[in-house]
């Protein structure tokens with residue numbers, strides 16, 4: 001019994017210790033993963049932006065659904081920025097992501113702190129509140145793109 005428990009504990013430790021890259025079969029998959037997450041997030045964020053900027057009629061339900069998607073998706077791209085994926089595919093990632101990891105992390109944490117506020121604002125059904133939360137979130141996107149994404 002004791003040995004079994006020990007082995008189970010060791011297996012858990014091993015699983016925790018394996019590198020994030022183990023989640024992806026090949027580097028291109030990690031790149032595709034982070035780009036896809038960004039793409040879905042960007043699509044829904046764009047829908048909110050169109051309403052915030054008066055380019056589409058305000059639909060509180062669409063805003064709420066899209067903001068919830070943005071909040072969920074904003075947690076995902078980061079796992080795709082694993083070591084060994086600095087180049088490859090058609091990535092626009094800048095090498096600074098890997099040389100200034102603390103700063104990159106700060107940027108993605110800022111976004112993850114902002115998106116629940118966007119979701120909360122969308123829930124109120126108040127367009128003015130949505131506009132404010134949209135521009136604050138857009139700033140978080142832009143700050144990171146300016147420093148860490150190639151044009």
Ligand code: HEC
Pocket residue numbers: 031034035036038039041042043045070090091092093094104107108109111137138140141142144145148149
């Ligand atoms: C912490 C940094 C960071 C933040 C914050 C961030 N992005 Fe990105 N984004 C990137 C990087 C880096 C890429 C390039 C990824 C690649 O090509 O490998 C990217 C790529 C994209 C793409 C292109 C995806 C594709 O199809 O290749 C879109 C769209 C996008 N981001 C939208 C957004 C939106 C919208 C937000 C805010 C809600 C946001 N991003 C916030 C770093 C960030």
